[in-house]
Amino acid sequence: MHVPFCATRCTYCDFSSGALSAAAVERYLGALEREIALRAPRCADASHRSVFFGGGTPSALSSRHFRRAWKALRDGFRIAPDAEITLEANPESVRPVLLEVWAEAGVNRLSMGAQSFVPEELARLGRIHDAARPGEAFALARAHGFRRLSLDLMFGFPGHTAERWRRSIDEALALEPEHLSAYCFIAEPGTPLGDAAISGAAPLPAPEEQADLYALLEARLAAAGYGCYETSNFCRPGAEARHNLVYWLRRPYVGLGPSAHGLLDGVRYGNHYAPARWAEQLERGQGPESEVEPEREASAAEEALMLGLRLGGGMRPDDYSPAFWSTIRRRYGGAFTHARATGRLEMDADGVRIPAPLRFVADDVIAWVAARGVAAS
Amino acid sequence: MALLSDPRLGHIRNFCIVAHIDHGKSTLADRLLELTHTLTPQQMKAQVLDDMELEREKGITIKSHAIAMEYRARDGRTYHLNLIDTPGHVDFTYEVSRSLAACEGAVLVVDASQGIEAQTLSNFLLAREQNLTVIGAINKVDLPASRPEDVAFEIEHVTGIPAESVLRISAKTGAGVEDLLEQIIAEIPAPRGNPDAPLRALIFDSKFDQYRGVVALVRVVDGEVRPGDAIRFLSNDKRYEVTEVGRLRLRLEPLPRLAAGEVGYVVAGVKTVADARVGDTVGAAASENLRALPGFRDVKPMVFSGLYPLESEQYENLKEALGRLVLNDAALIYEPETSVALGFGFRCGFLGLLHMEIVQERLRREHQLDLIATTPSVEFHVLLENGQLLTVDNPSQMPPANDVVAIEEPYVLAHVLTPAEYLGNIMKLCQERRGIHVGLEYLEEKRARVGYRLPLGEIVLDFYDRLKSVSRGYASLDYEFDGYREGDMVKIDILLNAEPVDALSAIVHRDKAYEWGRDLCARLKELIPRQMFQVAIQAAIGSKVIARETLGAVRKNVTAKCYGGDITRKRKLLEKQKEGKRRMKQIGTVEVPQEAFLAVLKVER
Ligand SMILES: Nc1nc2c(ncn2[C@@H]2O[C@H](COP(=O)(O)OP(=O)(O)OP(=O)(O)O)[C@@H](O)[C@H]2O)c(=O)[nH]1
Ligand code: SF4
Ligand SMILES: [Mg+2]
Numbered sequence: 001m002h003v004p005f006c007a008t009r010c011t012y013c014d015f016s017s018g019a020l021s022a023a024a025v026e027r028y029l030g031a032l033e034r035e036i037a038l039r040a041p042r043c044a045d046a047s048h049r050s051v052f053f054g055g056g057t058p059s060a061l062s063s064r065h066f067r068r069a070w071k072a073l074r075d076g077f078r079i080a081p082d083a084e085i086t087l088e089a090n091p092e093s094v095r096p097v098l099l100e101v102w103a104e105a106g107v108n109r110l111s112m113g114a115q116s117f118v119p120e121e122l123a124r125l126g127r128i129h130d131a132a133r134p135g136e137a138f139a140l141a142r143a144h145g146f147r148r149l150s151l152d153l154m155f156g157f158p159g160h161t162a163e164r165w166r167r168s169i170d171e172a173l174a175l176e177p178e179h180l181s182a183y184c185f186i187a188e189p190g191t192p193l194g195d196a197a198i199s200g201a202a203p204l205p206a207p208e209e210q211a212d213l214y215a216l217l218e219a220r221l222a223a224a225g226y227g228c229y230e231t232s233n234f235c236r237p238g239a240e241a242r243h244n245l246v247y248w249l250r251r252p253y254v255g256l257g258p259s260a261h262g263l264l265d266g267v268r269y270g271n272h273y274a275p276a277r278w279a280e281q282l283e284r285g286q287g288p289e290s291e292v293e294p295e296r297e298a299s300a301a302e303e304a305l306m307l308g309l310r311l312g313g314g315m316r317p318d319d320y321s322p323a324f325w326s327t328i329r330r331r332y333g334g335a336f337t338h339a340r341a342t343g344r345l346e347m348d349a350d351g352v353r354i355p356a357p358l359r360f361v362a363d364d365v366i367a368w369v370a371a372r373g374v375a376a377s
Numbered sequence: 378m379a380l381l382s383d384p385r386l387g388h389i390r391n392f393c394i395v396a397h398i399d400h401g402k403s404t405l406a407d408r409l410l411e412l413t414h415t416l417t418p419q420q421m422k423a424q425v426l427d428d429m430e431l432e433r434e435k436g437i438t439i440k441s442h443a444i445a446m447e448y449r450a451r452d453g454r455t456y457h458l459n460l461i462d463t464p465g466h467v468d469f470t471y472e473v474s475r476s477l478a479a480c481e482g483a484v485l486v487v488d489a490s491q492g493i494e495a496q497t498l499s500n501f502l503l504a505r506e507q508n509l510t511v512i513g514a515i516n517k518v519d520l521p522a523s524r525p526e527d528v529a530f531e532i533e534h535v536t537g538i539p540a541e542s543v544l545r546i547s548a549k550t551g552a553g554v555e556d557l558l559e560q561i562i563a564e565i566p567a568p569r570g571n572p573d574a575p576l577r578a579l580i581f582d583s584k585f586d587q588y589r590g591v592v593a594l595v596r597v598v599d600g601e602v603r604p605g606d607a608i609r610f611l612s613n614d615k616r617y618e619v620t621e622v623g624r625l626r627l628r629l630e631p632l633p634r635l636a637a638g639e640v641g642y643v644v645a646g647v648k649t650v651a652d653a654r655v656g657d658t659v660g661a662a663a664s665e666n667l668r669a670l671p672g673f674r675d676v677k678p679m680v681f682s683g684l685y686p687l688e689s690e691q692y693e694n695l696k697e698a699l700g701r702l703v704l705n706d707a708a709l710i711y712e713p714e715t716s717v718a719l720g721f722g723f724r725c726g727f728l729g730l731l732h733m734e735i736v737q738e739r740l741r742r743e744h745q746l747d748l749i750a751t752t753p754s755v756e757f758h759v760l761l762e763n764g765q766l767l768t769v770d771n772p773s774q775m776p777p778a779n780d781v782v783a784i785e786e787p788y789v790l791a792h793v794l795t796p797a798e799y800l801g802n803i804m805k806l807c808q809e810r811r812g813i814h815v816g817l818e819y820l821e822e823k824r825a826r827v828g829y830r831l832p833l834g835e836i837v838l839d840f841y842d843r844l845k846s847v848s849r850g851y852a853s854l855d856y857e858f859d860g861y862r863e864g865d866m867v868k869i870d871i872l873l874n875a876e877p878v879d880a881l882s883a884i885v886h887r888d889k890a891y892e893w894g895r896d897l898c899a900r901l902k903e904l905i906p907r908q909m910f911q912v913a914i915q916a917a918i919g920s921k922v923i924a925r926e927t928l929g930a931v932r933k934n935v936t937a938k939c940y941g942g943d944i945t946r947k948r949k950l951l952e953k954q955k956e957g958k959r960r961m962k963q964i965g966t967v968e969v970p971q972e973a974f975l976a977v978l979k980v981e982r
Contacts, residue, residue, distance in 0.1 A: 183937040183938055207932055208932045210932075210933050211932035230939075231937070247944065248939070253941070255941055260941065260942070261942045261944065268944075299948070302948070302951070303944065306948065307939060342966045343966070344909065360934075360935050361909050361931055361935060362934070362936075363934045363935050363936055363950075363951075364909055364934040366954075367951060367954035367958050368958055371955040371956075
């Protein structure tokens with residue numbers, strides 16, 4: 001569920017998000033209820049094993065608003081008793097009242113955007129919390145019984161250095177998160193920092209330096225007992241985000257809210273990006289999608305490849321249905337063998353994966369294999 | 378054969394327009410077509426006879442184009458004119474000589490600012506060799522830089538055509554063109570030949586038409602030909618029944634008959650071009666004792682290169698496309714070959730680099746084929762220890778140096794025409810290319826013609842460009858095959874991560890080997906994108922490495938985020954990345970882009 005509100009906009013962000021106002025939130029929730037009514041019947045038999053409140057800033061919703069959203073969701077869908085329920089929270093908005101409401105609703109995992117622990121960097125990134133705030137938020141969350149906490153970091157943005165990166169990583173590790181995501185900065189056109197990077201006004205570190213920052217991250221996290229289970233995601237053993245794996249293993253999921261995507265009944269859909277446009281469609285009784293693409297065997301196999309090879313454990317037969325795995329074997333079996341022979345992939349009984357040293361060039365490997373896939377006979 | 382023209386042929390004039398490249402032949406043809414009302418104003422456009430897409434795009438003529446015109450002259454009589462516009466580029470000289478064989482006269486066009494250039498002279502000599510009447514015309518006199526008096530003097534000096542008989546024209550404005558047409562009628566003789574004798578016609582060109590099969594372009598020398606006539610080709614005695622004859626307009630225009638002296642086309646259900654070869658004589662089937670008309674020397678390919686489909690599944694398509702191309706391009710030859718690096722392909726022979734470029738371009742456009750071309754090579758004669766003599770036109774087929782006693786390389790006799798001030802530069806260039814000076818003459822005080830025997834391998838790739846650059850564009854080149862001479866040749870291999878890439882091998886002179894190797898390695902380093910692993914690019918003679926470059930590994934190529942909404946975006950990106958990968962050829966562990974195979978063409982020597 002995408003919650004499209006933020007207190008302020010960060011300088012690098014192009015997510016669907018708008019200013020927080022009571023009227024906007026009311027409209028959002030009304031439309032959300034309509035979307036749930038629209039989608040819920042289509043998965044009446046399913047029991048949902050994970051829920052993810054993403055954003056935007058889900059933690060920006062007041063307790064009343066959050067309860068309303070949660071009720072709509074629970075009334076519409078069957079949620080498994082042991083479901084993983086994650087909520088993205090910005091450190092500055094984590095307060096005892098909210099933590100209580102979340103816990104009461106069953107949220108059992110919090111993902112906090114820290115991005116950096118260096119004050120100058122936080123300012124440059126447009127973050128409104130200070131470097132100490134994530135630590136305080138963590139302590140509060142722990143005190144409220146949250147046992148699965150995740151932290152987001154960012155690296156490779158303009159002006160980033162190895163020395164500062166090390167500082168951020170160490171501060172993050174000191175909080176002992178169960179899970180950690182670290183994204184290499186993407187210069188999104190139309191965002192202040194993205195444009196400055198593209199125009200050269202705020203030069204990006206060279207790709208080699210970004211690669212070095214990633215290597216630094218991997219090494220530091222490995223030493224602290226965190227494994228890389230996807231390009232940008234690390235965790236203590238067993239602390240993988242179940243919800244993320246739904247995307248990456250191409251399991252069905254429902255997306256709700258503006259810009260949300262879903263994969264349901266063999267169709268990939270994407271909702272309108274702008275909250276107003278999304279709401280308007282629903283208010284008119286129409287579908288909120290801006291794109292709908294039925295999956296084909298070829299697109300499904302290619303997607304599975306593109307997502308599966310990003311996983312630390314790679315593509316494993318057990319993760320797919322036997323029929324789908326044999327499709328993958330048929331299309332890419334030859335390419336896998338060839339890729340292994342040229343050092344691009346590792347392959348054994350557990351599956352195929354990109355060797356750790358090549359993780360930061362994963363796109364190259366994936367395209368290489370995809371280009372050698374054979375069309376179904 | 379009658380010495381004088383039969384009065385029945387008195388109204389026919391067959392002529393071609395010849396010149397150095399860009400001197401205005403096709404534009405002059407435009408004016409003649411207008412003046413004779415051959416085309417409607419709607420059909421008219423600049424260089425209308427250049428009807429191939431590539432001709433229009435490059436602004437040059439590649440194939441000769443024949444077209445029939447009618448003209449009511451000042452003497453009140455109506456004449457049937459057959460005009461053949463010819464290409465000016467040296468690669469296509471054979472087109473000119475064939476066109477000349479169908480004509481009694483030639484208009485030699487000379488650019489009023491450029492003056493006589495290499496192909497002005499070589500085409501003039503071809504025309505004279507075939508006893509044609511040559512009319513001189515100085516073109517582009519409308520340009521401020523024109524110097525018609527000097528050029529007229531040059532023409533007289535070089536060709537013997539009296540300066541005062543040379544017309545000043547502008548093919549652009551049309552000035553002087555009507556006078557030229559009158560001069561053509563007055564000076565170019567009507568065809569000789571016997572209208573009453575059995576049919577004899579010379580095939581001077583042929584093309585393939587989807588519906589008609591082979592269309593032979595002929596010059597009827599004796600007799601006549603009509604639909605229903607039984608004919609035979611004298612070289613192979615194959616017999617056919619004529620289904621259609623006609624004259625050449627923008628399209629084929631059927632006529633009831635073609636008579637002695639006329640130029641036109643004959644269709645006779647011939648399925649393969651090989652059965653109606655250019656240069657062959659078409660005769661009346663009933664007459665057994667016909668003498669064949671003089672044909673043409675076989676055109677010999679000068680440059681060879683392997684053409685490979687980028688994607689190996691395209692092999693059959695490439696084969697079919699080449700089969701179609703030769704129907705209209707007799708100068709192209711090809712045969713299957715295989716390469717370790719590139720798989721199955723064809724070794725092709727071309728007249729020169731322009732011809733090679735055009736063939737590749739046509740395969741690309743007309744047949745949607747993505748190709749890789751191997752390093753162009755000339756044909757070597759190789760004498761082996763065991764006494765065997767080999768011809769090698771593919772560097773990767775060169776036997777190991779130990780087995781070789783001697784290698785002979787082809788030479789050309791080249792003539793460069795240049796303003797005298799660049800003579801020093803040009804002689805230096807020829808010397809660098811291992812040229813043997815054979816003569817120097819002055820066409821006039823400031824214009825020289827210098828002769829060199831040069832190894833063909835030294836000039837096929839970039840000599841022409843270098844020549845232009847050392848003479849600020851003023852020098853021009855003409856060459857002809859001049860036999861084989863021994864040379865100290867070595868084979869240079871290119872290795873990528875220690876794997877030889879046969880498609881990049883070259884045979885070069887030992888003195889140039891180091892430079893070649895260094896330069897090619899440096900260029901490849903620029904053209905091959907960084908790979909996941911470091912790549913060593915090496916040049917080697919036998920097992921001895923003579924040059925090396927190292928291409929560092931790519932460090933970053935990854936999408937940071939790949940969640941719900943990113944997936945569609947990422948898949949589109951992957952489509953592009955895949956396309957990029959497909960345009961690369963995997964050689965051992967290294968991915969090599971198509972363009973890298975062109976690097977050889979740019980090597981400085
Ligand atoms: N100013 C001027 N330009 C001319 C004249 N005749 C031709 N040109 C230009 O010269 C260029 C070459 O003309 P073409 O008619 O294509 O020359 P060509 O001899 O047929 O060239 P190739 O067939 O490639 O050998 C074109 O840009 C013409 O427009 C002329 O009388 N005056
Ligand atoms: S808080 Fe998150 S969604 Fe909101 S602007 Fe910042 S990065 Fe974007
Ligand atoms: Mg022309």
